[in-house]
Amino acid sequence: MLKFEKRENIPLHLRILIPLISILLGVLIGGIAVMFSQVNPLTVYKAIFIGAFGSTYVFSETIVVAIPLLLISVGLILVFKMNYWNIGAYGQYIMGAIFCTYFALNSAETMSRPILLMMMCIAGMVGGALWALIPAALKAYWKVNEVITTLLLNYIALYILKFLMYGPWRNPRSFGFPLTKIFDLNAQLPKLISHTRIHLGLIFGIIAAIIIWIIIKKTKFGYEIRVIGENEIAARYAGINIAKNIILAMIISGGLAGLAGMAQISGIIHMLQIEINPDYGYTAIIVAWLSGLNALTAMIVSFFLGGLFAGASQIQITMKVPIGIVGLIESSILFFLLGGAILTNYKLYYKGRKII
Amino acid sequence: MGAIVLQVKNISKHFPGVLANDHINFDLRKGEIHTLLGENGAGKTTLMNILDGIYYPDEGEIYLNGKKVDIRSPFEATKNGIGMIHQHFMLVDTLTVLENVVLGLESQGFYLNKKKIAERIKEISQNYNLNINPYAKIWQLSVGEQQRVEIIKTLFRGAKILIMDEPTAVLTPQEADTLFKILRRMIKEDKSIIFISHKLDEVMKISDRITVLRKGKLVGTVDKKEIKQKELAKMMVGREVLFRLDRNPIRRKGEVLKIEDLETHNDKGIIILRGINFSLPGGEIFGLAGVSGNGQTELAEVIVGLRRAIAGKVYIKGEEVTNLCPKAITKEGTNYIPPDRLKVGLVPNLSTVENAILRRYDREPISRGIFLNYEEAAKYTRELIKQFNIMVPRENAPVKFLSGGNLQKLILAREIREEPALLIAVHPSRGLDVGATEFVRKKLLEERDQGVAILLISEDLEELLMISDRIGVIYEGKIVGMVDIDDANINEIGLMMAGVHKNPLLKGEENVKV
Ligand SMILES: Nc1ncnc2c1ncn2[C@@H]1O[C@H](COP(=O)(O)OP(=O)(O)OP(=O)(O)O)[C@@H](O)[C@H]1O
Ligand SMILES: [Mg+2]
Numbered sequence: 001m002l003k004f005e006k007r008e009n010i011p012l013h014l015r016i017l018i019p020l021i022s023i024l025l026g027v028l029i030g031g032i033a034v035m036f037s038q039v040n041p042l043t044v045y046k047a048i049f050i051g052a053f054g055s056t057y058v059f060s061e062t063i064v065v066a067i068p069l070l071l072i073s074v075g076l077i078l079v080f081k082m083n084y085w086n087i088g089a090y091g092q093y094i095m096g097a098i099f100c101t102y103f104a105l106n107s108a109e110t111m112s113r114p115i116l117l118m119m120m121c122i123a124g125m126v127g128g129a130l131w132a133l134i135p136a137a138l139k140a141y142w143k144v145n146e147v148i149t150t151l152l153l154n155y156i157a158l159y160i161l162k163f164l165m166y167g168p169w170r171n172p173r174s175f176g177f178p179l180t181k182i183f184d185l186n187a188q189l190p191k192l193i194s195h196t197r198i199h200l201g202l203i204f205g206i207i208a209a210i211i212i213w214i215i216i217k218k219t220k221f222g223y224e225i226r227v228i229g230e231n232e233i234a235a236r237y238a239g240i241n242i243a244k245n246i247i248l249a250m251i252i253s254g255g256l257a258g259l260a261g262m263a264q265i266s267g268i269i270h271m272l273q274i275e276i277n278p279d280y281g282y283t284a285i286i287v288a289w290l291s292g293l294n295a296l297t298a299m300i301v302s303f304f305l306g307g308l309f310a311g312a313s314q315i316q317i318t319m320k321v322p323i324g325i326v327g328l329i330e331s332s333i334l335f336f337l338l339g340g341a342i343l344t345n346y347k348l349y350y351k352g353r354k355i356i
Numbered sequence: 357m358g359a360i361v362l363q364v365k366n367i368s369k370h371f372p373g374v375l376a377n378d379h380i381n382f383d384l385r386k387g388e389i390h391t392l393l394g395e396n397g398a399g400k401t402t403l404m405n406i407l408d409g410i411y412y413p414d415e416g417e418i419y420l421n422g423k424k425v426d427i428r429s430p431f432e433a434t435k436n437g438i439g440m441i442h443q444h445f446m447l448v449d450t451l452t453v454l455e456n457v458v459l460g461l462e463s464q465g466f467y468l469n470k471k472k473i474a475e476r477i478k479e480i481s482q483n484y485n486l487n488i489n490p491y492a493k494i495w496q497l498s499v500g501e502q503q504r505v506e507i508i509k510t511l512f513r514g515a516k517i518l519i520m521d522e523p524t525a526v527l528t529p530q531e532a533d534t535l536f537k538i539l540r541r542m543i544k545e546d547k548s549i550i551f552i553s554h555k556l557d558e559v560m561k562i563s564d565r566i567t568v569l570r571k572g573k574l575v576g577t578v579d580k581k582e583i584k585q586k587e588l589a590k591m592m593v594g595r596e597v598l599f600r601l602d603r604n605p606i607r608r609k610g611e612v613l614k615i616e617d618l619e620t621h622n623d624k625g626i627i628i629l630r631g632i633n634f635s636l637p638g639g640e641i642f643g644l645a646g647v648s649g650n651g652q653t654e655l656a657e658v659i660v661g662l663r664r665a666i667a668g669k670v671y672i673k674g675e676e677v678t679n680l681c682p683k684a685i686t687k688e689g690t691n692y693i694p695p696d697r698l699k700v701g702l703v704p705n706l707s708t709v710e711n712a713i714l715r716r717y718d719r720e721p722i723s724r725g726i727f728l729n730y731e732e733a734a735k736y737t738r739e740l741i742k743q744f745n746i747m748v749p750r751e752n753a754p755v756k757f758l759s760g761g762n763l764q765k766l767i768l769a770r771e772i773r774e775e776p777a778l779l780i781a782v783h784p785s786r787g788l789d790v791g792a793t794e795f796v797r798k799k800l801l802e803e804r805d806q807g808v809a810i811l812l813i814s815e816d817l818e819e820l821l822m823i824s825d826r827i828g829v830i831y832e833g834k835i836v837g838m839v840d841i842d843d844a845n846i847n848e849i850g851l852m853m854a855g856v857h858k859n860p861l862l863k864g865e866e867n868v869k870v
Binding site for chain 2: 218
């Protein structure tokens with residue numbers, strides 16, 4: 001009785017209306033949950049909104065969160081288009097951070113700032129790319145399921161980070177805390193806007209989104225990726241080299257996740273430590289989906305989710321609501337957004353009557 | 357003849373860029389087989405999908421036994437006693453016949469009374485001579501048997517009106533005969549059948565009445581007894597259709613394809629080719645006849661590199677290409693028209709343009725450095741569309757919205773335009789209307805005259821006899837007979853296909869001159 005039919009193209013009003021309604025529903029359900037903890041949901045939501053967009057400063061914090069989400073998600077979009085499920089951005093992000101830290105710690109005195117930063121960017125991308133290359137090669141040559149390999153490599157990356165932080169890279173003057181020394185100014189990504197934490201990574205993210213969009217829509221590489229993703233047998237029939245494409249796309253995807261890790265520690269944290277927010281690697285999966293695997297849309301989605309997270313972390317501080325509630329609001333909104341995304345891609349019929 | 361059970365009045369259905377049904381009137385009587393005929397893209401499938409509730413018409417009415425009905429889903433169609441068997445079967449491979457039959461039934465409740473259902477299936481199966489075991493798994497069944505499972509499904513649900521969209525396109529002539537017997541049995545039980553086919557001889561054999569559509573419009577409904585096959589073709593295409601093709605004398609040139617002791621597995625890991633040997637020179641059409649499942653598709657796949665050979669060798673123009681990748685083999689000038697258009701030959705969700713360039717995107721002028729030149733791609737696509745007369749309402753819409761025959765034409769156009777040295781064509785005219793079939797056959801003959809070596813794999817003996825220069829018969833993974841077209845005898849070939857009769861010529865394989 002309920003029937004879904006894939007849409008050929010998505011009308012603009014639906015593209016805007018569906019997410020809006022989904023957010024409202026998510027807010028509603030989240031609000032009911034908030035009421036259970038004896039807090040007025042309206043004040044909570046107001047606080048989130050103000051916490052995300054209410055002042056120049058919090059607004060800039062929203063962008064700070066959006067940067068890694070954008071960098072990672074556009075890379076994921078590339079491989080997701082190919083039906084390759086890279087859920088290892090978490091680990092690739094960590095490896096990017098580790099690789100670039102090597103230069104931050106060892107070359108800060110000998111290199112000028114632009115050269116050092118360039119080296120760190122390259123190192124970050126190489127780190128992420130190498131980490132992505134392992135599951136890519138396993139899939140390309142031995143057909144090993146990437147969901148398992150990318151996921152397991154996340155844990156390995158985390159333990160490598162822990163090993164370094166408790167071992168060779170721990171700063172002797174950090175009183176036993178697992179931290180490196182604070183990076184020299186030479187090794188810090190410059191700020192784009194003073195008095196905020198917005199850094200050069202924003203430009204990286206926007207450029208990456210545009211490049212990925214062009215790759216998918218305009219290049220032969222993107223065409224091959226879409227053919228593989230839509231019908232692998234036809235791709236083989238057409239003589240497309242599937243192994244080569246998996247490896248190349250994963251190098252780019254992992255490289256961007258690595259760059260996100262680099263940008264985060266060089267632009268925000270200014271040192272390597274155990275907590276460097278690799279969870280962005282998972283959140284970016286949601287960004288990729290919500291943007292309908294469109295790299296330009298990912299810019300907007302990253303910004304919105306950045307706001308949600310920045311705002312939510314604000315209320316935790318200002319309103320002293322339990323952290324679980326914050327998570328609940330976040331997830332109920334995400335839940336409805338993802339559910340609504342089905343309706344942007346499919347028409348819904350009930351007893352043959354078109355509903356939406 | 358019986359009373360009118362179904363009447364369609366002024367039905368119109370419009371898709372972006374095309375009016376698929378334009379005020380169609382049509383009626384069906386109790387106990388009749390009513391054939392729907394029309395060129396590729398004429399709107400037959402669309403009209404049937406409307407009856408089955410898959411599409412809802414923009415305009416018009418449907419009456420069942422004189423009462424107006426509103427069919428908005430296949431479920432409501434079932435409730436109204438209408439069952440449709442689509443050209444692509446809707447069965448779950450890993451489940452049994454019984455499980456497939458109950459799948460989607462509403463009134464079963466939580467607990468399945470398997471025994472009772474199995475009894476009922478057996479009863480239906482016996483009543484109509486369907487010969488189906490309710491506990492067999494779908495993947496174990498032949499195409500013809502799977503189709504009969506679809507028939508059981510609709511009968512189980514109480515269908516009184518049965519719609520069959522090109523059921524014989526995938527059947528061997530023998531299987532088609534079995535199907536016709538079943539259909540005749542069904543009309544005796546007062547069922548009514550709407551039948552779609554492009555094969556005029558079987559249309560003449562089985563129908564009571566025939567309705568012809570052209571470009572979405574109704575041309576007319578005629579009584580089978582009052583019309584001849586030729587007139588029917590003219591009604592459909594709007595011009596005379598040749599049922600005979602003139603052939604130039606053969607001019608063979610150097611060996612293009614050579615197969616030596618080839619062996620391979622099928623998808624289930626069972627050996628399906630057991631030592632195939634033949635050689636094919638340029639300028640010849642070699643027709644390979646055989647009942648499906650005897651290894652012919654696997655043979656094609658091994659040659660083009662989509663399946664690994666476990667023994668033996670393949671040479672193209674003297675060079676060994678055994679187990680090379682498809683790209684390398686294509687580079688040798690091999691092109692392939694696969695049997696399954698949507699699974700192998702096309703990417704359903706990409707546009708017509710993106711599908712048309714599948715062979716060329718990597719070459720100038722469509723390739724421009726690392727970029728694709730979409731203008732050139734569209735230009736090239738339009739050339740194909742024009743040259744092969746493909747009906748494409750919108751070239752940037754997903755290709756899966758083309759009609760069955762037009763999908764086939766697109767693949768043919770794309771592969772032939774590559775000007776191959778070796779063309780492997782599996783059922784090239786499957787699902788094509790008479791006009792398009794004639795066009796394709798002519799095109800294949802033209803290619804042959806240009807010196808292309810063509811391996812034509814088909815179950816359609818008539819087609820094989822019409823255009824091949826030599827016919828081989830494949831049976832249980834071996835070539836059991838080979839005859840020159842001038843010595844070909846349709847009965848003898850038929851017997852060899854059934855494995856009854858062996859060609860004495862084949863005792864010493866080398867004797868067969870190419
Ligand atoms: N879902 C759809 N969306 C857009 N266009 C469609 C859709 N279904 C069919 N069409 C178009 O409607 C026209 C009629 O198609 P239909 O499938 O009914 O033809 P047909 O008579 O069955 O042809 P064939 O013999 O080739 O199967 C075609 O031009 C086709 O491209
Ligand atoms: Mg059709």
